[in-house]
Amino acid sequence: MIRFILSKLLYLIPTFIGITIIAFSFVRILPGDPVLLMAGERGVTPERHAELSAQLGYDQPIVFQYFDFLARLLQGDMGNSLVTKKPVLDEFLALFPATVELGLCAIIIATVIGVTVGVFAAIKRGSWFDQISMTLALVGFSMPIFWWGLLLIIFFSGILGWTPVSGRISLLYYFPNVTGFMLIDSLLSGQKGAFTSALSHLILPSLVLATIPLAVIARQTRSAMLEVMGEDYVRTARAKGMPQYRVIGIHALRNAMVPVVTTIGLQIGVLMAGAILTETIFSWPGIGKWMIDSISRRDYPVVQSGLLLIAALVMIVNLLVDLTYGLINPRIRVK
């Protein structure tokens, strides 16, 4: 097993180097000069421009800048944001919990509903439930979620007034930031109503973010279940008179979960892309919105380190999925 993990890790190194090159070079060829953007309408003298560029290190040869970037990276220094002057890593860590909270909530919704619907659709294959739920799943899969979010806001916040428009918790509540997860912090604070408030702020964004993964998981669960249910041992179990729920629960579900777990793991990339849109719509202070803002502000260090961190994150999650997969299904390891 350790060899398996090590080989997987080794495999990641060239990919990671590639990622640093992409993150670095993309950002460096972005048109637009942060020094000019900082100066705005006022303009900046050529001397001052040179001085500022030198201060930011942008006057060095590009290859030198890249190795400088790598060297700092190895020391854990991702540079400072040009806008806030704060370390990029600090900013990332300050916003990351918000995105994780949103993403976790979404993936939980997607998994619970998706797997349940998928299993039932498979059992009741061809029934109206199967047909309707699979049609809905395809609709969900085809959903432009930025529009879907707007619709939900119009309906639940605008017309019904049930949910708040944006933010993570009502401003009435104020408590220290212990874990960064609003749901947990609100409970820790012991303030009445804080948890409910946090939950009501979380519900629409996580529903929106869950839409596509939910559809994918439901469809995947259904087809995995159907495949497994057609296999010999399930048929045998059935023939032996084992009750339906045990056949499904013990044999079919467990085996069908292998591809489903992979699917869930693969949704992390989808979630990150979705988070960019969802956070923009709901003014959710997470890393998706942070990246968008930084791109438009030409905040080089944030964009490059942000890209790097996100890609690394996706890689790590994929690795974990691979490993889980290896655990569930030892045959893979041998391959």
Added chain:
Amino acid sequence: MKHLLLCASALALSATMSEAKTFVYCSEASPEGFDPAPFTAGGTFDASAHPIYNRLTEFKKGTTEVEPGLATSWDVSEDGTEYTFHLREGVKWHSNEKFTPTRDFNADDVIFSYERQGSADHPWHQYIAGVTYEYYTSMAMPELIKSIEKIDDYTVKFTLNQPEAPFLANIAMPFASIVSKEYADALDAAGTKEDLNNLPIGTGPFKFVAYQKDAVIRYTKNADYWGEGAIIDDLVFAITPDAAVRLQKLKAGECHLMPYPAPADIETIKADPNLKLDEQAGLNVGYLAYNTTVAPFDNARVRKALNMAINKDAIVEAVFQGAAAPAKNPIPPTMWSYNESIVDDPYDPEASKKMLEEEGVTDLSMKIWAMPVQRPYMPNARRSAELMQEDLSKVGVKVEIVSYEWGEYLQKSMEAGRDGAVMLGWTGDNGDPDNFLSVLLSCDSAGEGGANRAFWCNEEFSKLLKDAKITADPAERTALYEQAQVIFKDQAPWFTIAHSTQYVPMSNKVSGFVMSPLGDFTFETVDIAE
């Protein structure tokens, strides 16, 4: 330990919450930081300089007049190069968990606040990697200030290299906020210099409590404030970048006041019985600058003819949706020395065509540059350009609209020999006419690094500005600036577009909000009815 303390203060806060008056402001942008000196965005100053800090001089609420702040009075030497400030006594610094001040505000703080920006070898000049002092530099403070001396604890003398009439207004600007030297020393000792920017200590009407990135900033009333002090107990900034969402939150009662509504929403806001709307002409100007160094735009009559071909009112209507005043002068009407008597060139395509023919300009084709971004002085440059294009085609001028990425736009539009007329604008920093006229139209700023995008260098005009700058008497200065505006209108280096109106929607419960002509949002005078 830090958490425990925070918890305790949070409990204390929540315990008093029911009686406390909390004012929520749906702000537009996250602050870049809480030290006002290194940053340039208005939203940053609303969150830092205005609630937390004070300056030697301050702008009187709702005006651009200068009044005493941390300096109670000042003497100016005969030749206008020495300013001696008498400082206010008994001004208390804020405190937080890590810092309790042992002394009041004094001259050391003033000197520290200026020198850290001005001298490159000051230990606090680079207290965060990459920090720069753009406002200090661009207001030409390094060239202006010769020395700052402490006479005694409550007297400071500034010596200037030359007389500078706008100096008192300059030091009322956010970048000149006074920070505590004692706090800086404490941070230095603790090795957490960056907290000067993260956990600010000031003398202002509100104390900083906490900032949650991109979400919320909290302040509490400074009970020991030297002035009248705030009425509300707690001030909260709910950061909401999207105008539609801000309005929705305002309607839902989630906040009390918001900046920058979308022009399209003004009517809805006016119709809403629970909301009210303050409005004021903004301290800005949007313009189209010809390149006056290139034929045929080097001919003032041609420029004037083109100006007469463009229907200004149509732009105000279609682009600003009426939320602007057509501009005839390069400075806005709310600014002192605005020349009322100037008559704008009429919209008259016939006369324009004739004038162009007289000057021998036929078959003219030109470029109009439209900014790619929305600015306070111009909500939609592209649409304006399209309207101009259509108007100019009626007098036989073919227009091609060009645009670049914003940084590139700013750079390329200042390149000598630029092809075409550039749309741009300006928002005032300190309410002084010099801040518009010298920056945008003087000979000095027509070269590289300047902002005179018409490349217009009129000796007479520039001379008037220079004289005005070293004249102390306001009446005399006014006369000089009025004269300068006459030359401007006669020479027409720009097509002046409009001065956009600022709107501030707020809940009916809010009273006492004073709009600032400089576009600041300050809350020490506001109250909320329960």
Added chain:
Amino acid sequence: MSDTSNLAAPVKLSNAAIRRRMLAEFWFYFSQNRGAVVGLVVFVLLVLTAVFASVLAPHDPTAQYREALLVPPVWAEGGNAQFLLGTDAVGRDMLSRLIFGAQYSLFIGIVVVSIALVGGIIIGLLAGFFGGWIDNVIMRMMDVILAFPSLLLALVLVAVLGPGLTNAMIAIAIVYQPHFARLTRAAVMSEMKREYVTAARVAGAGNLRLMFKTILPNCLGPLIVQATLSFSSAVLDSAALGFLGMGAQPPSPEWGTMLAEAREFILRAWWVVTFPGLAILISVLAINLMGDGLRDALDPKLKRS
């Protein structure tokens, strides 16, 4: 698999006849799937709308009727029969803009898929055919691209290239092409071991001929399925880029861009928000329905599961 057995029948058939048989078989499976047929019908309608946009649209999509701003749809109070689906903030006819928007979406889908498909196939063929270090380098590069969330990478790419429709399409295509490259490579590698390839090689077929004439046609199935999927994703992602202000620029009636412009009216004028999104949803759904049908018909492994 009784239905396919006749294909393997040892009767000698002309190429045309085989092709006809295959098509018939394909259509049989495809038409089994009701959803796929519905999707196909909608898609054809969409294509017709796009092709005949200038005939169908009642107004010029960029013409501004200054006296009719934000007119609601005809059935709503205050509606106007001149503007069936209402007008937007500057008085442009929604219906006409939506009709012309179909052109954009189809165009984007086609361009993105073509670039990604061609690029992916070439890269995949190279990697699969030559193997060794070429394969390694290429596949690591693909891994790198796939490590970034697609929308984020596309966003940065568009920022690099400059916002606009062309650049948005290029960016999306670059982000999509690794999927095609991987598929092609996998297919090539498995096909390489097959007898017919060895036979062709023995017969003296050159590398190029081998790649394009012999191997490629045999791995078209999964590629077609992936192409359909990418088509719908391309429509979605380009709309998302437009929504974020990085795709097609106003005033072009691209659906995502329309949504971005409509955002400020979300509570005032539901129709400017609802219709463009609905148009995106319906087109993407139709293409996905078709994709499901295609997969059932082309991919024997997943057949009727």
